[in-house]
Amino acid sequence: MSNRIELPLIDPLYSTYHNQGVSTAIGANNPSIRNWDLNNNMNLTCNRKFLQGFTTPEITIEGSPWFENPYIEKMWISTRFTKGYINPIIKEMLNQGYYVLFIHVDDYYVEGKSCYKERHLKHDGLICGCDQDEKTYCIYAYDNNWIYRKFWTPQKAFNNGRIAMRKKGIYTNICAIKVKEDEIEFEPVTVYNKLKEYLDSNIEKYPFEGEGNVFGIVVHEYMAEYLSKLQSGEIPYKKMDWRIFRVIWEHKKAMLERIVLIEQIYKMGNGFSEEYKSLVKEADTIRMLYASYHLKLRDAILPVIKKKLLTLMECERELLTLFVERLGKELEK
Numbered sequence: 001m002s003n004r005i006e007l008p009l010i011d012p013l014y015s016t017y018h019n020q021g022v023s024t025a026i027g028a029n030n031p032s033i034r035n036w037d038l039n040n041n042m043n044l045t046c047n048r049k050f051l052q053g054f055t056t057p058e059i060t061i062e063g064s065p066w067f068e069n070p071y072i073e074k075m076w077i078s079t080r081f082t083k084g085y086i087n088p089i090i091k092e093m094l095n096q097g098y099y100v101l102f103i104h105v106d107d108y109y110v111e112g113k114s115c116y117k118e119r120h121l122k123h124d125g126l127i128c129g130c131d132q133d134e135k136t137y138c139i140y141a142y143d144n145n146w147i148y149r150k151f152w153t154p155q156k157a158f159n160n161g162r163i164a165m166r167k168k169g170i171y172t173n174i175c176a177i178k179v180k181e182d183e184i185e186f187e188p189v190t191v192y193n194k195l196k197e198y199l200d201s202n203i204e205k206y207p208f209e210g211e212g213n214v215f216g217i218v219v220h221e222y223m224a225e226y227l228s229k230l231q232s233g234e235i236p237y238k239k240m241d242w243r244i245f246r247v248i249w250e251h252k253k254a255m256l257e258r259i260v261l262i263e264q265i266y267k268m269g270n271g272f273s274e275e276y277k278s279l280v281k282e283a284d285t286i287r288m289l290y291a292s293y294h295l296k297l298r299d300a301i302l303p304v305i306k307k308k309l310l311t312l313m314e315c316e317r318e319l320l321t322l323f324v325e326r327l328g329k330e331l332e333k
Helices: 019-025 031-040 048-050 083-095 155-167 188-199 219-232 244-265 271-296 301-332
Strands: 003-004 044-047 074-079 099-106 122-131 137-141 148-154 175-181 212-214
Touching: 003 083, 019 031, 019 122, 019 137, 031 188, 031 212, 031 244, 044 048, 044 148, 044 219, 044 244, 048 219, 083 122, 083 155, 083 175, 099 155, 122 148, 137 155, 137 219, 188 244, 188 301, 212 219, 212 244, 219 244, 219 301, 244 301, 271 301
Parallel strands: none
Antiparallel strands: 003 122, 044 212, 074 175, 099 122, 099 175, 122 137, 137 148
């Protein structure tokens, strides 16, 4: 066995949260894994709890976490039963070509992680390499500058984070994961049906007075309401969820990728994709404006973001409705 192992990573489709990035980042051996997300995972979803005092809308893309992907092999082990053999087990998983997903490790102790030496946080990440000479692990996660990347950290630091959780009665779990060899095809029919589902969403179907999760394009209206609560102070600035518009931006980028693929398959030209590019750009502008608000409290930015967001939603609804109609005609041929 080599004393240094480093498994390859590729750019993920979604990466706002660790549980999303892992799903496609580990697909170097089978890049067609990306088609699973492109086919199935496009529906925005959020929770209504923030309307009653919760500080995050928990916005995400339905089905995007790695553990929901049926084309990823998964083998869990609890460190409760590994005693002093956790490092050899991780090395053997890597040596056999498996990435090692971990949960319930305290970020405070893991050098390079997002909350290192700042606050205690039960968190997760992915081990994609190890160096037994240097006694380090290569971890793929948000670093202490909040950049999602791979970096090397001492194995001792990882173990300190694990031991800290164990002292609280919480055991770290690790999961050997690898993309299966199945070739996953891009499926326009599935995309067509999922797009109709995404568009079949409005405030009448998901009223503010309701409970539970909200799905589809109306999630934009809920994010606009979240901005209103930030502006009013009902949601404290210090507890704001700074990730929400990265989700929106990544959603638009992935949608553009689908549109381009379908235009190519059916030789539709590039009219829809060229128009949709402006929505991706606007989503990025919204993301950056919100980031500037996060860096420095400036309430005057929030109405600007809200207006842009609602306009984006209406433009997307109009464009995707036309696109779905065109795709439906192509599928009938």
